[in-house]
Structure formats: structure tokens, C-alpha cells
Amino acid sequence: MPWIQLKLNTTGANAEDLSDALMEAGAVSITFQDTHDTPVFEPLPGRNAPVGRHRM
Numbered sequence: 428m429p430w431i432q433l434k435l436n437t438t439g440a441n442a443e444d445l446s447d448a449l450m451e452a453g454a455v456s457i458t459f460q461d462t463h464d465t466p467v468f469e470p471l472p473g474r475n476a477p478v479g480r481h482r483m
């Protein structure tokens with residue numbers, strides 16, 4: 428079965444919900460980048476995820 432790669436642009440507020448939906452649909456992995464190609468890392472405990480435009 429061939430791999431399928433999706434590139435989706437979304438807001439930071441929607442990124443986590445979209446990530447959860449993709450994982451439930453069978454995604455093997457998900458990578459977050461901001462729209463300026465800067466990596467988005469997992470936030471430290473007690474901190475919020477960055478808000479902005481993201482590419483998944």
C-alpha cells in the first residue's frame with residue numbers, strides 16, 4: 428500500500444483537534460510547522476501550544 432502525504436494549513440487553535448482526528452483516521456505520524464517553516468515543538472508541561480498559522 429503506498430504512503431499518502433497530506434499538507435494542511437490551519438490555525439493553532441484548530442491544530443490539536445485536527446491532529447486528533449487524523450490519528451483516529453489512521454495517520455501514522457503528524458508533523459507541525461508554522462507557515463514560515465519553523466518547527467513547532469511540544470510545549471513544556473503547564474504551557475500552551477503556540478498560536479498562529481500551522482502547516483500539518
